[in-house]
Amino acid sequence: MNRPRRITLLQATAVLISTVIGVGVLALPRFTAQSMDTGAPLLTLLGLGVGFLGLILLTLLGMRFPQQTILEYSEAILGKFLGRLGTLILVLFFALLTALIAREFGQVVVASVLRKTPLEVTVLVMLLLAAIPSRNGIDVFAYIHQFYLPFILAPALVIVALSLKNADPLFLQPILGNQPAGMFPGMLTVAALFQGSFVHTLIIPSMRRPQKAWVAALWGLGISGALYVVIAMATLSVFGPELTKQFFWPTLELAKATSLPGAVLERLDAPFLILWVMAVFTTLLSSYYVTAxxxxxxxxxxDHRLFSWFILPFVFVLAMLPGNIHVLYDSIQWVGRAGLVPTILYPLLLLLVAALRGKRGASGGQQTTGQSS
Structure with missing residues (x-):
């Protein structure tokens, strides 16, 4: 399949960053504190390592098949039946992931801002906002992520930096934590936050220089992962592990406890929620796009445009299945850990079989001589 190579290195990096930074920002400190107590920052770093493993596998495959996505070269590697089966599993997983992202967004908005708005309305509106732009091509998809990235990244860094004035380094000791038994399951939960990087497989075939997919992967997951580590560290150092465990959304509480110098704004939760909505939108757009x-x-x-509308009612029904917020977060953890099979182990299987069978795609050239990446 010949694709126009319009996506630059900057856009590919922006897609990864704005996809990975999403709805999980709010609950990350609670999950990590429950798993490893004061070792939450270390646990986040370990989860980032697992997430990097999945992205490395996808990048290796993408550079081996520079004109195809994993949904296409899987059939060339495993055969038509097994390749289609793998695609079906991926579609079902990302449909469920999209539903959980939309439901978590609705739960936060209804609980903190729009208290009298039905949950169903909030979830449906966000799904519609993702369905409409997902009908566009991959180049428009990349432009959207590039546009929103500064509004997501810069304010988040400012809020985290300002919150550190209330930090107590003693809350971060011991670094290894007091609950070593929770390291492995907690690491898998954190790694699930980086599953959105799977969208990289759709980006590589449209990059002007697919050989630079490595650079986009390193910068994209490196920046987003560093932000997650800093958020876990800042939240834990301000509230301590025990209080962090009691909050449903510790990062939101961190924004409430943070103020601008000179008492310009005594609480930053309102601006934080605005940038968080943007982050959720870009994350939801990526998972919705992968599904369609x-x-x-x-x-x-x-053409995937037909399926942008077709999958909407099914994703909405899935989003409304969890009966309450406790069931929702149990489902998020279970689905996230199970999703490591199609997003990490499946690409590993494809790479090993491709190497053993000597399968390799045709090399992709640049669209136009002299185009910069």
Missing amino acids: YGMSRLFNLQ
């Missing part, structure tokens, strides 16, 4: 695109490849169609 995967459906089109499953039925061997070139």
Whole structure:
């Protein structure tokens, strides 16, 4: 399949950053504190390492098949039946992931801002906001992520930096934590936050220089992962592990406890929620796009626009299945850990089989001579 190579290195990096930084920002400190107590920053770093492993596998495969996505070269590697089965599993997983992202967004908004708004309305509006732009091509998809990135990244860094004036380094000791038994399951939970980087497989075939996919992967996950580590560290150092465990959304509480110098704003939770909504939108857009695109490849169609509307009611029903917030977060942890199989182990299987069978795609050239990346 010949694709126009319009996506620059900056856009590819922006897609990864704005996809990974999303709804999980709010609950990350609670999950890590429950798993490893004062070792939450270390646990976040370990989870980042697992997330990097998955992205490395996808990048290796993408550079081996520079003109195809994983949904296409999987059939060339495993055969038509097994390749389609793998695509089906990926589509189902990202449909469920999209539903959980939308539901968590609705839960936060209804609980903290729009208290009288029905949860169903909030979830449906966000899904519609993702469905409409997902009908565009991959170049427009990349432009959207590039546009929103500064509004997501810069304010988040400012808020975290300002919160450190209230930090107590004693809350971060011992660095290894007091609950070593929770390291492995907690690491898998944190690694699930980086599953959105799977969208990189859709980006590589449209990059002007696919050989620079490595650079985009390193910068993209490096920046977003560093932000997660800093958020875990800042929240824990301000509230301590025990209080962090009691908050549903510790990062939101951190914004409430942070003020601008000179008492310009005594609480930063309102601006933080604005940038968080943008972050959720870009994350939801990526998972929704992967689902719609995967459906089109499953039925061997070139255009995914039809499925942007087709999957909407199914994702909405899935989003409303958890009965309450406790069931929701149990589902998020379970689905996130189970999702490491299709997002990490499946690419590992494809890479090993491709190497053993000597499978390799045609090399992709640049679209136009002299174009910068």
